[in-house]
Amino acid sequence: MRHTRSSQNTLETDVLVLGAGLAGLRAAMAAKETAPDLRVTLVSPHARPAGSSFANRNNALGLQVPQPHEADAFVAEALRLAAPGLAVPELVQALAEDAPACLEFLLSLGLAFRCDPDGSLRRFPGCFSSIPRAVVFDGLAQAHAAILARARALGVEVVHGFEALALTQEEPGARVSGAVLSALRGPLAGRRTLAVRARSVVAALGGPAPLFARRICGPGGSGLAYGLLASAGARLVNTTFLQWFWVETRSLAFVNPGELVWPSQLAHLAQARLAHCPMAHGLVLDDAALDLDLISRQGPGGVVHVEHRQRGPLDLVLAAHAGNGGALIDIHGRTSVAGLYACGECASGMHGANRLGGGMVLSALAFGARAGKAAAEETATVEAAGKPDQDRDGSWPNVGADRGADMGAKTGQEASTGLLRWLRPGMQRFGLPGAAQNPARQAFVARLRSITDVAQDDFRAGRRERLLARSALAILEGSSVQDGQS
Template identity: 45%
Template sequence: MPDTLLTPSGNPDSATRHTATDILVLGSGLAGLRAAWAAREGAPHLRVTVACLKSAPSGSSFTNRNNALGVQLLDTEPRQSAFCHEAIALGRPGFVNKKLVEILASESQDRVREMEALGLRLRRNPDGSLARFPGCGSHDPRAAIFHDLNGAFNQYRIKTDSCGVDFSIGTEILGIVTDAGAARGAWGWDAGESAFTAVRARAVILALGGPAPLFARHQAGGANPGLSLGLLADAGVKTANEPFLQFMWGREDASFLNPASLLAPGHGLRMPDGSRLDAGEALGPTLPKLRALRLAHCPAFHHQPQAALDRLLLHGLHQDGFARVETPNGVIKAGLYAHAGNGGSVVDEHGQTSLPGLFAIGECATGMHGANRLGGAMVLATQVFGRRAGLAAARYAAGADLMDASLFRNWCDESTRQCGAMGNGRRTRQAIGRDLSRYALFGGTPGDRRGLEDFRTRLTGLVRLPDRRTRLAALTALLVSRPTDDPFQYTP
């Protein structure tokens, strides 16, 4: 019998459960579900399978702290033009593809109206008009906001189900299968079955989220191991902007703090050596302007003048990873949390990576933003490039063959044999997370370049370990911990 979705194939004695589909989507966030929907509509005669860890809402798309997301709605030419100008300027010095930014702008209105048609409700003013807000990094109120992310997930799931998309729940993806210079499927670990599983496919779409969950302190959504950059590196895919993560300041419970408010006149840092550093004395007459700039965005922005405020707070971090800010109302403990990644695979206008047959979207792709991104641009990118990648994968899969079942089985079995026991490496990965949150915050923790160098040396050894998760975590950490050499520093 020919291979079909979730139909075992190959040697029944193999330790790995083998199945096959036509288009394999890895991840079930906003990007992955939009891609699956598009792929199914683009090629209704082909099977589309979404492989994910959970059937419930997960990832930064559907499980963020605020139960709300913003999306850029660019429904006029002036709004599109302003968005492109701001996005490209904010993306420097990272890699930005102007063509991808322009595609985001030109397709924004159609994709947002599509979201409304699904049942997502955008916030309205009392008079019924659409409420608009400036996204982080912009003073122009273009972005719309929708709430109830659980409801949003359900609407996307209903849509994909109605299209005939299949779901494979419970798989943690650990590798992309490649053969003859193309992606041919993926393999991973099913904790529920305590077994490896592998899926042959004609095309693969990577939508597994970004690297923030690797950090000991992070604000990313659940069910994302944070290994996507490692998966891309392991498959030899070209990537960019990897060390440009979004970081947010927060209290010990991770509730948001803006450095502009923390470093108000009269406030000071109690330094680790017990001395006090006044914000005004530290930054002098530039403090008011820097505070005004920093108030306009929640995440720290790389290579922007106001980053000096973030660097000042980083200089005040104590051993526990929190700065002590003394205010007239008491001491505030502030730590820096990894939030989302701006780096990922370099893709074309259809989400195609440098590896034929592999498409990347969401936090797994970059170029539509660079070192920083405007608020609401990532949600927009999930829809614009999720749709584009799904349609492109459908076209690609229609002309591609499945990898020979015997060769695929041998490829995967060899990979799983090299993994060792799947329970190994937990403490090592926890140590990677602690060191990322100690040495690799916001392009490299100030004043500890030697610590970062030693950490990266340790990582080069860890990538050679047999434990698969540890190897992928180390590969990812090597990419995100590269110093960004930001010129806007606080210098004591």
């Protein structure tokens, strides 16, 4: 079924999915599988493989797949890594239940899984686990092509070249009824918006690593997710927790701190050390003292001079990899805001201070499928996406006076480039454990607040900047799953 274009810059659909990584594609497909007659629209800023799912530098992804008899051990291990009270057991249990179906889904696409000589899937221990439960596939561009083709074959309509800059609501916290998209390319880039009205919306917007000066997420991420979700009034949790890697300054090659020369009081921690580091703020994970020591020795640009046991002197920096936080969801992928679902790296509750290697791909697929299904089912209870309300002084609720309007002399992305030049080094400096006491951090936070305080209803006054600043504040000041519990 085709979309109805009620006017030049509006689009109506039933289920709107924002973001086309593994989570968004899986959600869009699940919505179509659940209700083939529904209109399902997937917004993807880039036509090429992008984001951490399809453009990450490893060109491979691992997926935790506990066998049914391993489910309890998997849940216990994931909850232990998350740290007490920081993950919701029900959500972790859902991961264990859905893992076989997630693997089945990827196998059905004919992806290039690593196999043993007898043809069976090779099992690896994911990071932070000694149990070989994870499987790995290579070739992310091929995976992207295969999944996109399957989604299109199901009838998912893909809108390329736009990014979401607002979720449409009467007011923050009220039901979400669509999104406002901004064009990224072409002569109208950043100046033209497209208002999409939908009966349910799935946010699959990726993680926060693009907000940091040093990052190893795939290109094509925006870092807007936390800002968009927070602006809509969704409850965010665990946003202070990111996964990091120490990398060589020039090549960005991973360096395992366990392979460095350490003073005797820290050497015992280096023995079982991984390159991956969760860096949980305020929580002492087993070997966090190594990271804190390196951080305390950072010089300009965050560079640390170290001595590698085999390779001699090296310069390292800490690179943001992925976030563990996001909108708190329930087992159906519902956020705290009606009509709004979340999945993938912008959703949380299943991960805490740390997570199992291979756990993020599992949660992107598992909660992508759950969110897409529930979003499709919910449409039966919501009035059809009709003609956008034309009687509100030409404005969209909670978005302001912009529907296809000129956003000003600079495009949204150009304008935010200036902000990012300041924001990313600041996040690199103040978004790390141990930075909380730094007096300069307060000034940084105050400036971020001053950006977010600009009138919310003025869509043209740097909406993208406000969302980026809000995302950054979510990391610097975020609350955890525990904070909302009475």
